[in-house]
Amino acid sequence: MSTDAPASVSPGPAAEAADVTHTYARAGISVRALEGASLKVSRGEVLAVVGPSGSGKSTLLFLLGGLERPDSGAVRVAGVDWASLSGDERARFRRANCGFVVQGMALLPQATAGENVEVPLVLDDVEPAERASRTAEALDRVGLAGERAKLPDQLSGGQQQRVAIARALVGRPTLVLADEPTGNLDSRTGLAVTALLLDAAREGGAAVVMVTHDPTVAAQADRVVEMHSGRLSRTARIGPPATPGGQAGAGPTP
Numbered sequence: 001m002s003t004d005a006p007a008s009v010s011p012g013p014a015a016e017a018a019d020v021t022h023t024y025a026r027a028g029i030s031v032r033a034l035e036g037a038s039l040k041v042s043r044g045e046v047l048a049v050v051g052p053s054g055s056g057k058s059t060l061l062f063l064l065g066g067l068e069r070p071d072s073g074a075v076r077v078a079g080v081d082w083a084s085l086s087g088d089e090r091a092r093f094r095r096a097n098c099g100f101v102v103q104g105m106a107l108l109p110q111a112t113a114g115e116n117v118e119v120p121l122v123l124d125d126v127e128p129a130e131r132a133s134r135t136a137e138a139l140d141r142v143g144l145a146g147e148r149a150k151l152p153d154q155l156s157g158g159q160q161q162r163v164a165i166a167r168a169l170v171g172r173p174t175l176v177l178a179d180e181p182t183g184n185l186d187s188r189t190g191l192a193v194t195a196l197l198l199d200a201a202r203e204g205g206a207a208v209v210m211v212t213h214d215p216t217v218a219a220q221a222d223r224v225v226e227m228h229s230g231r232l233s234r235t236a237r238i239g240p241p242a243t244p245g246g247q248a249g250a251g252p253t254p
């Protein structure tokens, strides 16, 4: 079934984790990665998650994107609890609502920039003409209209990450999940790529949850939360938002 319509809009938060715990069990050893983490992010809001390595940041993103299930607590995107969806429904809901940007891009090396961006639309059976126009629009938004036919290794690291951003946004997601999106870029390129991601997401009304260890990247967010041992601490404002006027429901910070 082709679903060109934007994801249904519910008035609540774009995404919410409510008192979530998560344990990885491997080779008889269990690791508690999340320990009662709670989080809400509004449409158009950019939330940065900082914290030491191993504190559970990536796990939180996996749960928000429905890639892992919580032991307890609830995770909702656009008002829908992941737990209420079956396997197939989860995949379809994820494609319609979640865009992922990870460190190292994960682009298909044999596919052009345009083909990489198009992947989510192909999976969703979007009509070819619609696919082409949305792909062109997404590439244009990240400043790569002229690079559509290039392979990833013909592009710079920053350009590759912009392709990954276009791919994350082409499905018009409710929620963009970015895990250290600038981790392998030099700091200037990283800042430029972050600004582009955040502008594009805000323009499209998406919420962004972005894990970063870089304080200058975190400073571009509307709100910053810190993760320690699987728990989120209260908002810690690191700096002013990069884009004044972005409608970020973020109230006063402590």
Ligand code: ADP
Pocket (backbone or CB within 6 Å): 024, 025, 026, 031, 032, 033, 051, 052, 053, 054, 055, 056, 057, 058, 059, 060
């Ligand atoms: P962060 O992204 O903040 O570095 P993670 O969410 O990756 O933290 O990891 C949180 C904890 O869960 C760590 O102790 C890590 O070793 C453990 N962990 C992460 N992924 C797995 C996995 N697939 N299997 C077992 N333990 C894992």
Ligand code: MG
Pocket (backbone or CB within 6 Å): 057, 058, 059, 179
């Ligand atoms: Mg991580």
